[in-house]
Amino acid sequence: LKSNQQTTSYDGVLYSLSLLARKIGAELLFEGIENSDQFYYSWSRNARYYQGYFFSKPQGILIEKNILKERFKKDIYHFIELERKKYKLEYQLSHQLNEKLNSLTQSVPIDHNLDEWLYKIAVNLEEECFRIYITDKNGYQMTSNGMRVNKDWMLLPALKGSNWSWRPFFIENLIRMDEENKGILSDVYSDIETSESVRTFSFPIDYQLYLFIDIR
Template structure:
């Protein structure tokens, strides 16, 4: 039995370009006799709850949200959750209940985002329903993007307007490590397909910073507001967001300053190593280079990317030579052809973006510079964590 009055509460989406509220998500609540509001989430997660009762509850909540949308600013959008499991129950050509509700309340479908939840459902039937939503003027979002591999199939089939990053994956990625690279890659993929990114579950300043790094168009989470019955003022979070954005920009400028300092140190290190290499001095005459604690290894390639020397590494208080990679060609690696494109003519020092080295499992950057009239390339691998 479902106990309580079904209501919609609204959690805002903050536009990262303005700090203003751009829209809200309708989240289901049950108002108890003592006025407490309980989430309907446990009911939908409980397999014992009858499907008929859940569908009725879902439509009641959606009906409540749509009936109140006229109270919100006219430029806000409303995000409504749609379960693929229930779409499967529709008969071919049957009128879509959600669209009927939108029209019954006189709401412009262009203000509606239908948020596809869960991983179930027949993808072709789902694509047909999504096409009908689009024909009516509504937009499509995919929730929990990144939670499972099948979401990629869903993106290709549905071509959504918005992708909501999976909250658990996003929050873990904000801590750093391999998952952060996965989420950045997902965000880049979304950008290339023309999707806007929503980062939900933004609860800390660090998570907001990561959302901005990922290019999120909207952020949603307790850092700004929980879902509530009453409407927020459109500019309620502008000062707070502006403050946090300023902190983020300062952090990025500080990171840029560290990179500039690193470039100065690398220029000094390049001179030391090139002088040693050109003098063909033995390995024991190479300085210890204690001023460069982030140095992982260095080596030389020819201008075509073939490794000419061993990897030289400082281990156990001595320089060690690792010859396993002699003759390997690295021209296929992004940092190498960037070097060819950017550093060949001017012989200037270039620095790659951060990447994860598959051999050592370390996060690295690679610096490179041509010398000996462009016939040799000196490459330095840098421990990104050490920075």
């Protein structure tokens, strides 16, 4: 671990390594752990083994096997509580977005001009997102990108007709939305266009169409 590790790209590399380890049946060792934050970071990225000055300075003999057991228990209980709080906040956000979009889509009847309908939805999401668009069930973008620029919404048609089915979990999420009849909040990732850390909330609407809103 490095002291300046907290970047989205670095985190993405470690997340990819954790997925690879799981797929091939390997285990991860995190080295260079010097404080409790790095210990938590390693634990939350699926580390099995830990090494660093935070646990013990180098010695001429091996330390007793169970010397850190009780300390680990306390730390891991604390980590679990942090994760619980994080996931509860994510579920609350997802619930709030589902409630708001259910209300909006029912109060604003969908029409043939999807760009106009998208704009009507976007102006009611001032605090929630900076980009919004619609795709069909095959991943083709059916609208312009609604983009919030200096507090105003603009419709940018450049990506209309693009296909997004290649994105990770795209098809899986469409099926989940159909089966569960509710929206899904993504994990944090780096946006291709802006390089910002964002989440995407995807929401099923009528006529096998799906609304996507990007959140900073």
